Amino acid sequence: MLSLILSAELSGVTDLRPKDTEDEPYFFTFKVQCTSCRETHPNWVSFNRFEQHEIPGSRGEANFVWKCKLCQRTHSASILTSPKAYEADDKRKGQKIIDIECRGLEFTEFKPDGDWEAKGIESSTPFTGIDLLEGEWYDYDEKAGDEVAIKEISWELGRA
Template identity: 90%
Template sequence: MLSLILSAELTGVTDLRPQDTEEEPYYYTFKVQCTSCRETHPNWVSFNRYEQHEIPGSRGEANFVWKCKLCQRTHSASIMSGPSAYEGDEKRKGKKVIDIECRGLEFTEFKPDGDWEAKGTESSSPFTGIDLLEGEWYDYDEKAGDEVAIKEISWRLGRA
């Protein structure tokens, strides 16, 4: 099991999470590596937790199925839990966003390519369409009358 772990400094917002519904799924974007031959796919790959794909030669399904071009082995991954909300006070230890079961592959890097959402700490004002690609985000909470921010964003992938 592999976990995507987020650390960030939240100012004036809490409950940061990907905007991820069945109607509008969040596509998790990663660099992928074959654990058999250690070949890393040159492109980013994306998948969501709602789509299922058949695994060739198996009766199973997974959210992501990939055939390594070098060793020709087929590998798969499925999101097992998440997404979990990141609270403002979790910066030091980080928080698991999702857990992924990987078979024959490993994700080596994450790109927050998609919209995130949060709510105002004091006002509960909803903030949607948050773009974390630049590594920081700033806005203004009208109800609270104060600036809100997400800074010092870091991602890591760790064994659960």
């Protein structure tokens, strides 16, 4: 099992999470590596937690099914939980966003493309369409009368 862990400095906002509903699923984007031959797929791969794909030669299904071009083995991964919100914390410690069950593959890098959302700590103002690709985000909370920010963003893929 693999966990996607986020660390960030949140100023004026909390409950940072990917916008992820059945109508508008969040596509998690990763670099993937075969654990059998260690071949890394040259492109980014994306999948969401709502789509299920049949695993060839099996009765099972998974969110992501991949056949390694080098060793020809079929591997799969499934997101086990809905994304957890990243809470504002002075210590800037890593918090788990999702857990992924991986079979025969390993995700080596995460790219936060897609929309994220958060809310104002004091005002509960919803902030949507947050883009984390640049590694930081700034806005203004009209109700609180103050700037809000997400900075020092880092991602880690760790064994759960």
